[in-house]
Amino acid sequence: MSILLDENSRVLVQGITGKQASFHTQRMLEYGTKVVAGVTPGKGGQQHLGLPVFNTVEQAVKAEAPDVSSIFVPPLAAAEAVMEAASAGIKLIVCITEGIPVLDMLRAKKFLKEKGSLLVGPNTPGIISPGKSKVGIMPAHIHQPGSVGIISRSGTLTYEAVYQLTSLGLGQSTAVGIGGDPIVGLKFVDLLELFKNDPQTEAVVLIGEIGGTAEEEAAEYIKQSNYPKPVAAYVAGLTAPPGKRLGHAGAIIEGRLGSATDKLQRLQESGVQIIHNPARIGRTIKEVLSNLSQHL
């Protein structure tokens, strides 16, 4: 089944005529994603990569009925692009952009709540349901359809995890990058809920990192809901010094909040299988799944 994205998803690319957007839209099309249109204000009426370009999302929605939008718009305009998509009725918005001001994200999230749209990101590689569709910048060739759901705050670390899984013959149902920023759309908790209800997904991998409380909230949810599928987690940044931002805007231990140690402890207490060695993410899931099948 996969979650959020499948072979029927109709995808819009906001900022399509930009360099990064063009490159990645091409890769999405090659993968078989149903990219149906693009938006770049001022370039409406043109064709780009064989797709119609519109001035506004509203126009694109009227003409091509996309249900997903991917945002490749520079940081100071990206939050507002998210709001434009929500305003036009797009239900799933995937914001790739890194560097959006925090206050802008607070503004966007409030707006989205009122419109009922879901946001993935920002600062994310995107979403991929292998074999069906990809919206974002991840290298498609390392993925393989299967039953492991992935929820990650990272980019290349996610690819590493996926690569390990695929190498062991463990495909992925959907891999979702929730992004590295302090204020994001869907969080671990939200995606765990979606994976819970997805028949294709048999196990879930969380890839977290220092900063914030998303992993702790996930741990609480897993415990409270008696989560019915096995969950494994790797949390990056055990060696991180406090008070320093490590790359991602959201990856910072602030005072007592956000250390990898705390996150790992809470996850472990909730019955999550902890992965200590990032080179063994794939192997750990394999063991978890084979233990599961032994008990059935």
Next chain:
Amino acid sequence: MLIHEYQAKTLLEELGINIPEGHLAETPARAGQIARKLAENVILKAQILSGGRGKAGGIVLAKNPEEAEAAARRLLGKKLITAQTGNRGLAVTKILIEKALEIKREIYLGLAVDRKNERLVAIAGKQGGLEIEELSRLHPEHIKKEYFLPDEGLKPFQARKLAYFLELGDLTSKLFIEYLKKLSLFFVASDLKLLEINPLVLTAEDELVAADAKMDFDDCGLSRHPEIATLEDLSDESEQEKEARKYKLNYLKISGHLGCLVNGAGLAMATMDIIKYFGGEPANFLDIGGGVTEEAASKAFEILIEDPQVTSALINIFGGIVRCDLVAKGIVASARKVSPKKPVVVRMEGTNVAEGKKILEESGLPFHFVNNFEEAARLAVALSRT
């Protein structure tokens, strides 16, 4: 982006918020001069971008200009090590010298982004001078929070709630409410992440004065506030961090000897972690980024390998957009220039890995190419020990 206390106080003054009378000194003689001018008990405050100054001896009372000069001499030009700075400490080049206040009461006032609740929050604390986390732990009933969103702003009734909670009395409450209004507007207008006045002092003359000020701006918002961006103090950056910044490389020096070079922040953290897992000590965090050019990759390697603290290196590249052959070319170009004697383990996977491997092997340079992540980490740690 953190700014210094003296910079934050200047901004507060511009907003019409009382700050102690004070001046900046960069030499002991100047410190004495300022103390003489202020003609009363003065407080000397080392200007470093870290908390915990008081406990580390970075905040000193002086009763006369001679004491002030002596205290300044002890502080200036030295590194102050606080609970937050780590062993490296931070260099003290400026001291803020202020008239000591006659303190009737100290309270806490802060504004922050509440990540969990996805709102802005104004926090009032009945006790100033303690760290807010400590206060929150010891006396949660002494803290009150009011939440708001950037465009709605903090409502007057919210400011009143906090003022009455603090039991400030009528006149002071009015002033407090005015301060809070100005600060909350300033917070939103400037893309702040954190603003703390701790303590906000009620003086014997019933004045409300910001005895200390901390401001942390959102790095992502700086491009729309060039006048704030110029306040940045990078003097405590290591040489490597300075160099890396020029090439848009994300470099953070820590304390070990095994250098790492990785593409992607999460993978870079994981690489540091796996080094530690196998008993090594990572020297740094280095994310070369998703759009890295050959030149930047080359520079990254050069900065890493020329760092005297680094005695061996692990390069971990998972090529998605980033191509392994591009990074390999950059590393080889750099290695030819600097001829590293230090052992270097290169792990590559993903886009163009075969080409990348070829480039490294054909270079004739003594790189250890290991395709497997775990084996690469083990080898890097083993080599770091020899």
